[in-house]
Amino acid sequence: MKRIIRFNEVDDTYICKENDENIFCISKSELKFDVKKFYDAFYGNDKDFSEIVLENCIQSDKSANRIFNCIEKLVNGINEKLSELEQEDVDE
Amino acid sequence: MMKIVDSGYKIDLHIHSISSSLKDKAKVSFNTLQNINVLADRLNENGVQICAITDHDTFDYDMYKELKKYEKDATSSMEKVFPGVEFSVEFDGDNGKNVLHVIAIFNDEDETKVKSIQTFLINEKGTVAYDRGMSFSEEKFLSILRNIDIDTVLIAHQKSSLTSSRAYQHDAKTVGDIKFNEFVYTDYFEAFEFRNKKNEVFNKSFLNFTNQTEAIRFITGSDCHDWRYYPKTKESDNDEFIYTYVKCLPTFRGLVMAITDHRRIKTVNSFFSSSETYIKQIDMKIDGQPYSIPLSRGLNVVIGDNSVGKSLLLHRMTGYCKKQEKLLKASVIDGYTKYLKENKIEIETEILNTDIFAFDMQGEVREKFEKKKIKSVDFLRTYYPDPISVESYKEKVKRKLEKIFTYLENKFEIEIAEAKLGKFIIYDEESTGAESLTFVGNKSKDNKKVSGYKGIVEDIDTIIEKIEDLMDDKWIEETDVKSLEYIIEQLDGISMKYNKKRKEVEFENDKIALFQAVMLDFKQQYQASVSDTQKKFSLYNENINKATENITELIRKRNENLKPDFYIDTQKIDFLTNRVYNYDFNSRVSITEISEEYIKRLFEAVFNKNVKCVLDMTQSELAEAISYYGGLDYEALEVLKTKIYEQMEKDFANKFTITEAGTDRTKELSSGFNSKIYFDLLSYESNHEGIYIIDQPEDNISQKSIREYLLDRFKVMGENRQVIIVTHNPQFIVNLDVDNVIYIGKDDGRVTVQSGALEYKNDRYNILDIISNHIEGGLDTLKRRWKRYEKNNSI
Numbered sequence: 001m002k003r004i005i006r007f008n009e010v011d012d013t014y015i016c017k018e019n020d021e022n023i024f025c026i027s028k029s030e031l032k033f034d035v036k037k038f039y040d041a042f043y044g045n046d047k048d049f050s051e052i053v054l055e056n057c058i059q060s061d062k063s064a065n066r067i068f069n070c071i072e073k074l075v076n077g078i079n080e081k082l083s084e085l086e087q088e089d090v091d092e
Numbered sequence: 093m094m095k096i097v098d099s100g101y102k103i104d105l106h107i108h109s110i111s112s113s114l115k116d117k118a119k120v121s122f123n124t125l126q127n128i129n130v131l132a133d134r135l136n137e138n139g140v141q142i143c144a145i146t147d148h149d150t151f152d153y154d155m156y157k158e159l160k161k162y163e164k165d166a167t168s169s170m171e172k173v174f175p176g177v178e179f180s181v182e183f184d185g186d187n188g189k190n191v192l193h194v195i196a197i198f199n200d201e202d203e204t205k206v207k208s209i210q211t212f213l214i215n216e217k218g219t220v221a222y223d224r225g226m227s228f229s230e231e232k233f234l235s236i237l238r239n240i241d242i243d244t245v246l247i248a249h250q251k252s253s254l255t256s257s258r259a260y261q262h263d264a265k266t267v268g269d270i271k272f273n274e275f276v277y278t279d280y281f282e283a284f285e286f287r288n289k290k291n292e293v294f295n296k297s298f299l300n301f302t303n304q305t306e307a308i309r310f311i312t313g314s315d316c317h318d319w320r321y322y323p324k325t326k327e328s329d330n331d332e333f334i335y336t337y338v339k340c341l342p343t344f345r346g347l348v349m350a351i352t353d354h355r356r357i358k359t360v361n362s363f364f365s366s367s368e369t370y371i372k373q374i375d376m377k378i379d380g381q382p383y384s385i386p387l388s389r390g391l392n393v394v395i396g397d398n399s400v401g402k403s404l405l406l407h408r409m410t411g412y413c414k415k416q417e418k419l420l421k422a423s424v425i426d427g428y429t430k431y432l433k434e435n436k437i438e439i440e441t442e443i444l445n446t447d448i449f450a451f452d453m454q455g456e457v458r459e460k461f462e463k464k465k466i467k468s469v470d471f472l473r474t475y476y477p478d479p480i481s482v483e484s485y486k487e488k489v490k491r492k493l494e495k496i497f498t499y500l501e502n503k504f505e506i507e508i509a510e511a512k513l514g515k516f517i518i519y520d521e522e523s524t525g526a527e528s529l530t531f532v533g534n535k536s537k538d539n540k541k542v543s544g545y546k547g548i549v550e551d552i553d554t555i556i557e558k559i560e561d562l563m564d565d566k567w568i569e570e571t572d573v574k575s576l577e578y579i580i581e582q583l584d585g586i587s588m589k590y591n592k593k594r595k596e597v598e599f600e601n602d603k604i605a606l607f608q609a610v611m612l613d614f615k616q617q618y619q620a621s622v623s624d625t626q627k628k629f630s631l632y633n634e635n636i637n638k639a640t641e642n643i644t645e646l647i648r649k650r651n652e653n654l655k656p657d658f659y660i661d662t663q664k665i666d667f668l669t670n671r672v673y674n675y676d677f678n679s680r681v682s683i684t685e686i687s688e689e690y691i692k693r694l695f696e697a698v699f700n701k702n703v704k705c706v707l708d709m710t711q712s713e714l715a716e717a718i719s720y721y722g723g724l725d726y727e728a729l730e731v732l733k734t735k736i737y738e739q740m741e742k743d744f745a746n747k748f749t750i751t752e753a754g755t756d757r758t759k760e761l762s763s764g765f766n767s768k769i770y771f772d773l774l775s776y777e778s779n780h781e782g783i784y785i786i787d788q789p790e791d792n793i794s795q796k797s798i799r800e801y802l803l804d805r806f807k808v809m810g811e812n813r814q815v816i817i818v819t820h821n822p823q824f825i826v827n828l829d830v831d832n833v834i835y836i837g838k839d840d841g842r843v844t845v846q847s848g849a850l851e852y853k854n855d856r857y858n859i860l861d862i863i864s865n866h867i868e869g870g871l872d873t874l875k876r877r878w879k880r881y882e883k884n885n886s887i
Contacts, residue, residue, distance in 0.1 A: 031520055035513035035639045043647055063520065070518055070636060077640035078647070085648055 001048045007068045008057040014067050016041065026067055033070060042075065095848040096388045096832045100337030100361040103142040104323065105176060105197055105247065106285060106313025107131065109155045111147040114220065119317040119326060127319060128158045132168065134322035139169045140335070142342055144176035146195050149220050149228070151177050151209040171342035174198060175206045177213065178249070180227035186268025191227045193249035193262040195285065195313065198242045199344040205242050212239040243344060245351055247311065248281040253294035276307050282351045283309040289334040292359055309354045311336040339363040345851035353829050355807060363811060364389035369447050369781040370814035374409065375440040378843050385847050388831035391810035394818045395825065395867060396836035401437070401843065402818040403454060403787050404428045405836070408439045410785065414453050435843050449782030449813055450774060457792035461767050472750065472761070474780070475773060477668035477679040479746035485686050486744050488660055492691055495656045496707070497733055502653040504711040504729065509646055516635035519628065538597055545594035552587040556580055655707055662687040673776035675761070676751045682743045698735045767793055768801065775805035775812070783814045790821035803828050822867045826850070835862045
């Protein structure tokens with residue numbers, strides 16, 4: 001099932017929203033990426049991650065772009081790796 | 093002539109000849125003297141051994157004598173033909189006069205008297221001396237018996253069962269309940285006769301219900317009216333006839349002994365155990381003269397004066413085996429040896445130790461309990477069935493538990509890895525100009541695969557070993573061995589395949605390790621030679637790659653770690669039970685089945701109340717859920733495993749219990765173990781063969797107890813095995829109704845031996861006289877049984 005996750009900002013926090021629910025956030029002042037929280041928000045138990053669509057709703061902010069790129073890189077990277085694993089399983 | 097009874101005898105004391113034609117008219121027309129060979133053939137075909145022609149109110153001596161000739165015919169089954177008459181006797185019943193048919197069987201010893209029986213049945217006109225129409229009054233009937241002056245057995249005709257609502261004409265029950273009870277309580281008749289097989293059950297149930305098992309005996313008689321169709325009464329008879337067997341010598345005395353004790357009457361010939369573990373005779377020499385004393389398969393008693401050698405006989409025959417138990421002193425054995433020498437006695441028979449079920453020497457049973465020489469646990473142990481084989485049940489439960497534990501193990505590993513995912517700082521500078529090398533593709537060694545393949549190979553090897561064991565089993569058939577060889581071949585192939593895969597992965601791992609070492613070295617050299625900006629950017633990219641790899645790995649692990657359930661096929665675990673008398677000796681385990689509920693119960697037993705399902709717990713939740721656990725979270729799973737496996741071992745541990753009527757009596761019987769239980773168990777034990785030998789059981793137990801239960805137990809024991817008893821107590825001879833009496837006495841200082849069944853007599857001695865002369869008291873019961881028959885008996 002397609003999941004649309006929107007990247008946005010509220011006050012001093014960048015946030016990822018899914019169905020109007022904040023699922024992941026990064027403090028603007030710290031810019032620290034918590035991998036565990038990201039994992040829980042995007043890939044936690046019982047979550048469908050077969051088709052994640054990311055939308056960047058903050059176009060002009062360089063810092064925001066870097067964070068969005070980081071998230072996008074991770075999502076795409078994980079997606080690719082999972083596909084590779086699936087392929088490996090098929091090959092075996 | 094045979095001395096002891098070694099089997100039951102098939103009897104039929106109710107057969108009609110043409111002499112019954114006064115009442116039966118044409119029904120008996122075939123049954124003439126000329127046709128007696130037809131009857132003899134039919135009796136022989138049916139294996140009848142004791143019989144009598146009993147015509148209505150008439151005795152045909154010629155017919156009797158003709159049939160009696162077959163006693164001496166070696167090809168005939170017949171051992172004894174008795175003279176007899178079926179009397180029609182009018183009794184005063186509850187509601188008036190009733191004519192009953194009474195079968196009288198006479199002693200055949202006095203030929204002159206037998207020959208004259210008919211003279212007392214007819215009047216001066218030569219017709220039947222009826223005084224009540226076509227029957228005799230009771231007085232007349234008794235007067236005829238007195239005049240005949242021969243010992244007699246009386247059997248009342250009772251065609252219908254005693255539970256039947258309607259009595260047949262001439263049945264004993266037609267007299268009404270009051271008169272019938274009078275017959276029973278005065279022992280008017282020795283037995284009641286029935287014919288139809290199905291009535292046996294009704295009659296037995298009547299005896300049981302009215303508690304009259306000891307008072308009423310039943311035998312069957314064919315009441316055959318046409319010899320061509322014997323044992324049918326006539327051609328059209330469709331009732332199923334069942335023969336009676338009596339345990340006695342084939343003599344009139346024997347018949348009397350048998351017919352006055354319900355235990356000597358059966359409809360199947362099962363008076364003795366079919367076991368071949370018994371001794372047929374005692375061979376001995378006295379003053380050079382050989383003696384062969386036959387022994388019964390059942391109860392044998394040795395009697396005689398004090399110090400005549402009764403106990404000696406038992407000890408000598410058993411090879412002084414009690415010496416090994418330190419119960420028989422060497423000085424006593426010396427005394428026995430001296431006695432045997434002085435009296436020139438050689439006892440040749442020796443009973444093998446393996447043929448002895450138990451041997452209780454004089455006073456030993458009392459000592460066992462008074463001095464607590466017998467350990468109940470040891471004694472009772474022999475009665476329990478083998479332990480239940482629980483391995484297959486355990487294996488199934490273990491496999492399920494292992495699945496659950498492996499799942500939890502992996503789940504907690506994932507939990508830890510998740511917690512270690514960490515954080516990194518997002519690179520906040522322009523990437524242009526900060527180009528760098530990023531070290532990606534951190535390929536790790538796949539040790540899981542190695543252990544997975546290794547596990548498969550080990551499991552297959554274990555299976556192969558088990559199959560090889562099975563192939564050595566002596567019960568397995570050759571064709572199945574071939575099939576198993578094929579299976580081993582297939583399994584070997586699979587094992588080799590996974591072994592090869594394991595080696596390939598190990599080789600791959602070696603390459604990865606080499607690559608990683610090279611990369612690490614290169615990375616260190618590279619980082620030493622680049623700018624801080626390049627280092628930072630490189631690290632940032634590495635962090636993203638690492639997070640990608642870690643998350644992917646976690647997802648893979650999560651997907652592979654499938655959540656199990658608790659389900660296993662329900663399988664009952666049955667008890668094994670060995671019933672001895674009223675006691676059930678059970679071999680069992682604590683649980684009665686393995687099932688999904690059992691698996692859940694195992695976990696519930698370890699946890700506090702109201703906790704969530706173990707499969708949904710985190711490691712710390714698990715640590716909290718385990719009752720009385722205050723240790724570290726990461727050790728909780730091991731603790732859980734230990735506790736559950738311990739509980740499982742307890743549940744599958746074999747337990748031995750004794751139940752009586754469904755109630756657990758294990759503790760009670762083990763602590764209150766006494767001589768009564770001891771004899772109960774010895775008597776009813778039928779799984780272990782062998783001879784039971786006991787020297788003077790009366791020394792071990794009170795007279796009251798002997799009367800109340802011990803005799804009964806010994807009677808049962810006599811049906812299960814050969815028993816040899818030395819006794820001075822008359823209860824163990826006459827009341828026990830033993831099958832063989834061996835008297836050891838002294839005549840002019842010389843040891844003599846006389847033996848035989850209670851009813852045995854010959855020209856030189858009579859067993860009942862021997863008992864009467866040498867055992868004080870206790871013959872009352874026998875006298876009561878005997879006095880009406882043996883008119884000139886000395887006892």
